[in-house]
Amino acid sequence: MENIDIGKKVEKYRKAKDFSIRQLAKLAEITPSMLSQIERGLANPSIQTIKVLAKSLEVPTFSFFMEETNTVDLVVRSTNRKKMVMDNISYELVSPDFTGNLATAIMNLPPNTASSEKQMEHKGEEVAFVLEGKIKVILNDEEYVLEPGDSVKIPAQMKHKWENNFNEHAAILFSVTPPAF
Template sequence: MENIDIGKRVEQYRKAKVLSIRELAKLAEITPSMLSQIERGLANPSIQTLKVLAKALDVPTFSFFLEEKNTADLVVRTNQRRKMVIDNLSYELLSPDFTGNLASAIMKVPPNTSSSEKLLEHKGEEVAFILEGKIKVYLNEEEHILEAGDSVKIPAYMKHKWENDFNQNAVVLFSVTPPAF
């Protein structure tokens, strides 16, 4: 939690609401000088003061404690994607990592390959979009053939598997929440 600057957060929310220091101080029933000191990091507000500021700014109190993200860590360059190969299927992670609630990847399925021998299930929801080729997806026991441009949503715990018994590679973009591969 070393990247947290509560005063900076208060100032950002205040400016987003187009409030002056005096206006926010009046709404929060604190002095303008106290608010100024909080924003400049010269005073540490009590939890009660933060609750009052959060209410005046119409934001959750916890929002003052969220860590700053280095935006460079959010970018994934094409030549720096994490890649893994499992039984001829290749995966390229489009998300920077598996933190958070969502991960996206590209799955390449060569001809005569399937994602598993039997139908599998997991707790995450999945949405897949076929980028290239065509592929069979089994949802429970039903078979669906998807072609480039088609998409499918796979609800949590639905048994499924991918199978490419066609003569060209299939490339599937998918996102899953929570991240699970």
């Protein structure tokens, strides 16, 4: 964990609320000079002061202790997607990684392939959107043929399977929460 600058976070939240140093100091019942020193990293606030500042700024106390997200890590270039190939089916991770509560990927199925031999289930919900080609999805005992622009929601624990019984490549964009690939 890198060093977290609580003072910079206090300043960011204060400015987002459009408070002056004097206004926030009054709400938090500390002196303006103390608040200024906290924001400039010249004073370390006590836990009690952090709690009062969080309440005054209407943010969770833990928000002062969270690391900043490096936005460059949130961008995934199409040429840099993580890829996995299993039995001619490829998966391209659209989201940067499997951290967090959601992962999105593209499943590519060549003609005459299936996602698995039998129906599978997992603990996460899934929403799938057909990007190209036709695909048959089997949900429990029901079969549906989906075409580009069609989508399906698959609830947690529902048995399902994807089959490309057609003569063209199929690509399906899907998101799963929590991530389970």
